[in-house]
Amino acid sequence: MEVRDVHHAYRQRVVLRGIDIRLRAGTLCGIVGENGAGKSTLLKILSGEMRPSRGTVRHGGRFGYCPQHVVLNDALTVRQHLRFFQRAYRLTDLRYAEQVMDVLGFAGYADERAGTLSGGTRQKLNVTLALMHDPQVLLLDEPYQGFDWDTYQRFWDLAVRLRDAGRSVLVVSHLAYDTERLDELWRLDAGVLRPDQAVTT
Numbered sequence: 001m002e003v004r005d006v007h008h009a010y011r012q013r014v015v016l017r018g019i020d021i022r023l024r025a026g027t028l029c030g031i032v033g034e035n036g037a038g039k040s041t042l043l044k045i046l047s048g049e050m051r052p053s054r055g056t057v058r059h060g061g062r063f064g065y066c067p068q069h070v071v072l073n074d075a076l077t078v079r080q081h082l083r084f085f086q087r088a089y090r091l092t093d094l095r096y097a098e099q100v101m102d103v104l105g106f107a108g109y110a111d112e113r114a115g116t117l118s119g120g121t122r123q124k125l126n127v128t129l130a131l132m133h134d135p136q137v138l139l140l141d142e143p144y145q146g147f148d149w150d151t152y153q154r155f156w157d158l159a160v161r162l163r164d165a166g167r168s169v170l171v172v173s174h175l176a177y178d179t180e181r182l183d184e185l186w187r188l189d190a191g192v193l194r195p196d197q198a199v200t201t
């Protein structure tokens with residue numbers, strides 16, 4: 001994925017002031033920044049959900065995006081969500097999705113309606129829906145919000161495995177824990193991305 005000179009403003013409020021990113025295959029990268037720094041705005045632009053005021057985003061191959069806010073239908077079960085996305089992604093089966101559910105530890109909830117799931121389990125489903133077609137480029141916005149410690153560790157193991165399998169993974173968060181697992185870490189501040197000390201030193 002290649003991002004060149006992306007700028008964005010909401011009316012008078014300038015949020016991004018020239019973002020350049022080159023996300024190579026087989027890299028696990030992070031972007032951190034304070035609340036309101038523009039992280040979600042940047043991810044919405046990278047995912048194509050929003051057009052930047054200026055600049056270009058190019059990527060090739062299958063693409064996965066896990067938004068910060070869970071988008072589920074409360075009346076549908078976990079399995080119905082998977083089937084819906086299976087059609088959308090044109091997958092022949094759900095084997096990979098089931099593996100991801102096992103890793104995140106919620107395979108036992110397949111027949112529960114989304115509306116009755118706990119916040120952390122809803123987030124596990126949110127992450128699974130972004131991952132289940134094994135995307136080559138994966139963008140995750142605050143993916144571990146609500147995860148318990150064990151799930152949090154499993155999430156990072158999964159992210160590292162995807163990186164080792166040649167996928168590009170970009171994790172955006174306001175918290176920069178576990179930075180040693182990242183190949184690169186940037187900080188979004190005042191609309192600009194800078195390498196973060198935690199990984200570069």
Ligand SMILES: Nc1ncnc2c1ncn2[C@@H]1O[C@H](COP(=O)(O)OP(=O)(O)OP(=O)(O)O)[C@@H](O)[C@H]1O
Pocket residue numbers: 010013015033034035036037038039040041042068174
């Ligand atoms: N649709 C919108 N219209 C106007 N302003 C917006 C809109 N979306 C976001 N903003 C503003 O843009 C700035 C960046 O917001 P954004 O959600 O991208 O930040 P963030 O870094 O993801 O924050 P957080 O860590 O709190 O999720 C904020 O000042 C926010 O109020």
